[in-house]
Amino acid sequence: MKNDIIISGVGGQGIISIAATIGLAAVANSLYLKQSEVHGMSQRGGDVQSHFRLSDKPVASDLIPYGKADLIISVEPMESLRYLPWLSKDGWIVTNSTPMINIPDYPPIEDILSEIRKIKNSVIIDADSIAREIGSARAGNIVILGAASPFIAMSYSSLEDALRSLFGKKGEEILELNLKALKAGREHSIRA
């Protein structure tokens, strides 16, 4: 079993929390993993990504080779397209539809979404609205993780457990919101 995942977004959108959740779940499942992330300059509103490699055998490279990613999880729609060179022929894209517009030449969102729809295996959900509906506008990243969960080679409950150990310290209320966000994302994704 191997699961190569690219997690993408814009600095500050919480992609490291997505990676940390999958990472904790992987350790609990005794899987091998390597997860490369971006710190430093690009964090300031620039494009950021994390290469996440999960396997039942030791993982050599910290980076995913081109054309080998099984899944792109993106918290921002345009950013999901930036990593297409890594996506395998049968790979999936799970992305948020809400754009983060912090550049003057951001393309029309409809053009971006239709470009994403050209990929045969794509799921587009409005994570920001879903997060607001359940009462936590800041949990959009976890909604996306929930939407991607059917494509991650680990059980859903192990992701829930990972959220418990990640957010447990921050209090019952914050943990519950994140568990709800994960569930809502998953339900939207299965329906879509």
Add this chain to the structure above:
Amino acid sequence: MKNLLLLGDEAIAQAALDAGLSGMYAYPGTPSTEIMEYIQSSKTASDRNVHREWSANEKTAMEAALGMSYCGKRAMVAMKHVGLNVAADPFINSAMTGVNGGLIVVSADDPSMHSSQNEQDSRFYGKFANVPCFEPSDQQEAYEMIFDAFELSEKYKLPVLFRITTRLAHSRASVTTCEQLPEKKLSLPSDPVQFVLLPSIARRKYKSLLESYEKLKYDIRITRYNIFRDGTKRDMGIIACGIAYNYLMENIRDSVKEFPVLKISAYPFPKDLVQDITGRCKSVLVLEEGAPMVEESLRGILDDGIKIYGRLDGTVPRDGELNPSLVARSLGMKTSYGRGIPSLVKNRPPSFCKGCGHSDVFNALIEALKSYSSGSVFSDIGCYTLGALPPYSSINSCVDMGASVTMAVGAADAGLFPSVCVIGDSTFTHSGMTGLLDAVVKRSSVTIIISDNSTTGMTGGQDSHATGRLVSICRGLGVDAGHIRELTPLRKNHEENVRILKKEFEFRGVSVIIAARECIQTATKRKRTESSNR
């Protein structure tokens, strides 16, 4: 023994703690920052009261670590690659004095310049100083090497260079830890003049340094990381250094028995190790992250030995970091590029956070400079360097820590008017203060703007030595109190700030403008911690 999920940086920090570290010294710099941050948040470090405060710059960090080592205790100092330039003087000379307690110097290189001004390869510094250099290939190896590095350092009485690159520093993997060793007790060097580099002593010490460098090549703590494994092929063998070994394994995992491979993760290494490959194979491919250091030394100036493939003949690109696909190509293997990036995807460069004080500084500066010709703003290294990008496009230099002050001084010497500098608070206390003293002594006509966000912002908000001290530092250096102007960079103060800037440009002497407003990232973090503590 525990299994921990750690960044490469964190594996190094955890290993140092487990190996009985007494003092950690550093100045923040991507990709090395998380080493100190991990130690600062470690319970073990706080229980043992391991020294773990930031230093003013890499030179002071290196020297303080040497002082800790002088007392017989284990010390580690960490910096980004260009930080080693700042610390080069004590680093090179610490090889001459030698150490007492084990001393590890971590230098984190940034090939492809994700967050840096150059991609210099720190391994050259190891050779330059005649000290051992480790280059781990993965997180677990990094963890284990730290123990060997401390032992090696104490056995040969030498500092040890520990070179990592961005991908290892910032990649997480599971690391199995060992039992913790106790810290060393305070004990001074047995030779009272060991650290006295008077020429007569230095000459003697240099001879013994050169002898040690030869002996090191055969020490088990080095040789165990340089492993040759034969394969069936005879047309080409492969030398893979540090993290390049992982990219190689990614590609030859299924045919690993075919390729003769020499994995190099510790320097210096002897000739016979390389001859294991060159004696067997018709050619050799050299894979190394950073500069073609091993490749160049194999080729020599004549390059008339066996056929060598690598960065110098274009088999691997001459610059930039490696990745598994580049290595596949260098092996002649097929790569599987996915789809191209659609043309509608636009670049998204880093930018100021919404509400950042630096942007108000630049807005005021742009307006104040309108009546002068352009090209007169020297800047420095930090978030405010983003002032070079649109819509501001308002700085003309970013060279090295502190250079904004001294370049403005030199430009004023040349007759440039006005000559303006924009520097951050932490960068100012890192390397700007001495330049300001130059300006004061020479009565240079410069305007120094310190954009003070009370933190080391770009690296994620570490404490700044400058916080609360800027006015007294500038006065102490001799800046006229009437020309130390404090302002708050807020939109509502824009007109007033423009007026102050214009006035100080016209002053023929040194003026310092301290534009102070807390970084909005650290302010948010601080408010969140305060409310959760309540």
